[in-house]
Amino acid sequence: MTQVSKKVESHFDRKYREFDAFYREKKGFFSRMIDAVFRRSMQLRFEKVIAGAAPYKKRSVLDVGCGTGRYSVALALKGIKRALGIDFASNMIDAANDLARHLNVHHICQFMKADFMAIDFAETFDHVFAMGVLDYVEHPVPLVRKMVDLAERSVMISFPSKKGIVQRFRKQLFRKVKKCPVFFYSNEDVRQIAHQGGAKKFTIDILAKDYFLTIYSGKKDTEGTE
Ligand SMILES: C[S@@+](CC[C@H](N)C(=O)[O-])C[C@H]1O[C@@H](n2cnc3c(N)ncnc32)[C@H](O)[C@@H]1O
Numbered sequence: 001m002t003q004v005s006k007k008v009e010s011h012f013d014r015k016y017r018e019f020d021a022f023y024r025e026k027k028g029f030f031s032r033m034i035d036a037v038f039r040r041s042m043q044l045r046f047e048k049v050i051a052g053a054a055p056y057k058k059r060s061v062l063d064v065g066c067g068t069g070r071y072s073v074a075l076a077l078k079g080i081k082r083a084l085g086i087d088f089a090s091n092m093i094d095a096a097n098d099l100a101r102h103l104n105v106h107h108i109c110q111f112m113k114a115d116f117m118a119i120d121f122a123e124t125f126d127h128v129f130a131m132g133v134l135d136y137v138e139h140p141v142p143l144v145r146k147m148v149d150l151a152e153r154s155v156m157i158s159f160p161s162k163k164g165i166v167q168r169f170r171k172q173l174f175r176k177v178k179k180c181p182v183f184f185y186s187n188e189d190v191r192q193i194a195h196q197g198g199a200k201k202f203t204i205d206i207l208a209k210d211y212f213l214t215i216y217s218g219k220k221d222t223e224g225t226e
Pocket residue numbers: 005008009012019064065066067068069070071086087088089092114115116117130131132133136137
C-alpha cells in the first residue's frame with residue numbers, strides 16, 4: 001500500500017461513523033443545512049447509481065470503496081443478484097456487514113476488506129462503480145482501467161470538481177486539519193483519465209460539485225436485455 005492509501009485507510013477507519021451519518025434518516029436542522037450546501041452531490045450520485053444499475057434482476061455489481069455499504073445494500077433491496085463491496089478500512093467493512101445483516105440482504109452482499117488495486121478478481125460484474133473514492137486516489141488511471149476490465153455493462157465513477165470556494169475549503173480542511181490526502185479534477189482531467197483508462201464510449205455529467213463519469217463497456221448492452 002502507498003503512503004497515500006495508508007493515510008486514507010486510517011482516516012476512514014477513524015471517521016466511519018461520522019461519514020455514515022449522511023445516510024441516516026433522523027437528522028437535525030443543522031445537519032440538513034450542511035447536507036444541502038456541502039453534500040448535495042452525495043445525494044445526486046446515489047440516485048444516479050441506483051437508476052444506472054437498473055433493471056436489477058440477475059445483475060451483479062462491484063462497489064469499489066464501498067464504505068458502509070449503503071449502495072450495495074440499497075441495490076440488494078432493489079433485487080440485484082450479487083453485490084461485492086471492497087474497502088480497505090476495516091470499520092467501514094464491519095459497518096457494511098452489520099447493515100446488510102440488519103436489512104437481511106447479507107446473502108446478496110459480500111463485503112471484503114482489501115485494497116481494490118491488490119485483488120485478482122476471478123469474476124466480472126454487470127456494473128462497477130466507485131462513489132466518493134477518486135477524491136482519495138493518487139493515481140486514478142490504473143484504477144479506472146481495472147474497473148473497465150471488470151465491467152460487462154457500465155462503469156460509474158464520481159470525481160470531485162476543482163471549481164469553487166467550497167472545494168478550496170475542503171482541500172485545506174482535509175490536508176491541514178484531517179491530515180488526509182484529497183484530490184480534485186477538471187472536466188478535461190476526467191476526460192483524459194477515461195481515455196487513458198481504456199474507455200471508448202463515455203459521458204460526463206455535472207452533479208453539483210461532482211463530475212459523474214459513465215463508461216459504457218459495450219460487452220453486453222446497457223439497455224436491459226440479458
Ligand atoms: C468517502 S468514502 C465513500 C464510501 C461509499 N462509496 C459511499 O459513497 O457511501 C471512500 C471510501 O473509499 C475507500 N477507498 C479508497 N481507496 C480505496 C482502495 N484503493 N481500495 C479500497 N477502498 C478504498 C476508503 O477507505 C473509504 O471508505
